[in-house]
Amino acid sequence: MHHMDAVRDEFISYLTVERGSSPQTVRSYSHDLRVFGDWLSDPDMHESGTTYDSYTAGVTRQTIIDYESYLQKEKSYATSSISRSLSTLKSFYRFLVQEGLCVENPVSTVSLPKKPDHLPGVLSIEQANQLMHTIQGDQPVNTRDRSILEVLYGCGLRVSELVGLDVDRVNCRDGYLIVCGKGEKERMVPISGGADVSLREYLAKGRPRLIPAYAQPTTAVFLNTRGGRLSRQSVHTIVKRSGLAIGIQDLHPHTLRHSCATHMLDGGADLRIIQEMLGHSDIATTQIYTHVQRGHIREEYIAAHPRARISIPFFHRHNA
Numbered sequence: 001m002h003h004m005d006a007v008r009d010e011f012i013s014y015l016t017v018e019r020g021s022s023p024q025t026v027r028s029y030s031h032d033l034r035v036f037g038d039w040l041s042d043p044d045m046h047e048s049g050t051t052y053d054s055y056t057a058g059v060t061r062q063t064i065i066d067y068e069s070y071l072q073k074e075k076s077y078a079t080s081s082i083s084r085s086l087s088t089l090k091s092f093y094r095f096l097v098q099e100g101l102c103v104e105n106p107v108s109t110v111s112l113p114k115k116p117d118h119l120p121g122v123l124s125i126e127q128a129n130q131l132m133h134t135i136q137g138d139q140p141v142n143t144r145d146r147s148i149l150e151v152l153y154g155c156g157l158r159v160s161e162l163v164g165l166d167v168d169r170v171n172c173r174d175g176y177l178i179v180c181g182k183g184e185k186e187r188m189v190p191i192s193g194g195a196d197v198s199l200r201e202y203l204a205k206g207r208p209r210l211i212p213a214y215a216q217p218t219t220a221v222f223l224n225t226r227g228g229r230l231s232r233q234s235v236h237t238i239v240k241r242s243g244l245a246i247g248i249q250d251l252h253p254h255t256l257r258h259s260c261a262t263h264m265l266d267g268g269a270d271l272r273i274i275q276e277m278l279g280h281s282d283i284a285t286t287q288i289y290t291h292v293q294r295g296h297i298r299e300e301y302i303a304a305h306p307r308a309r310i311s312i313p314f315f316h317r318h319n320a
Helices: 001-016 023-042 061-073 079-098 125-132 140-155 159-165 193-210 233-246 253-266 272-277 285-302 312-319
Strands: 176-180 186-192
Touching: 001 023, 001 079, 023 061, 023 079, 061 079, 125 140, 125 253, 140 159, 140 176, 140 193, 140 233, 140 253, 159 233, 159 253, 186 272, 233 253, 253 272, 253 285, 272 285
Parallel strands: none
Antiparallel strands: 176 186
16 A cells, blocks of 8 residues: 555544544545645646655645645635645644654645635525425425425525435424434424425325335435435426526525525524524534625614714714
């Protein structure tokens, strides 16, 4: 086994065994390190023409900066992907230093590129309502697709959470779902209104009719026409098609999640409640939504705070 592969495997096993990282995290770390390893060992890929035969010998802060520029210019990585790759390298080199395989961490003083506070497009409440009416009819597939739109928007789920949802995790009686989010973390998500009505209808009338007699029994809530678990790709297609029906190009399931959070915030929900519902491990992620709200909050403040209406000119006039 090549030395680089051995070191990488050691790190991956540390992530799995000691850190208890999710398979998805392990896969993305492994991918990032493979891309970096390929770049290091191919002299044609870097301007200096240096060949590195390990992750440690001769790798300096400048090497990392050259690599960052390679990802940006040659690979056309988005800021968020570059950020993720550098985060992987920070963890990796921290591990190498800790294990005595490297003297110092070349990435420790490289700062991550600033990710723009960009909120993907959010539907208006009117558009969201229109979207929910794009799927008519009571064929099993119609009840399923209607339910998918209502649950994505009503519960703010990620696509992976929606397709991963199992029947025993839906409690229509008490009005909640148990969702398995990032890092295998489970959370309870309230379900009400349109999502509740359409999910009940689908589970009662649609889902049983999507299971052919020969199909292996599955625990998935959302099924394809062969009775198996619906794929992420199918959900993307359903959402995109419904978006086109109301004149929106390339509507993404994530837009429904963002719309859910924004409309809840507009309706006066507390940021911590939204954080919990969406399964954000860091409130900073949820706070991106408050940027949309800034003007709105100021108006509320002026209307509500007893000292907010005291104007500055008044102060100067009496203290000049």
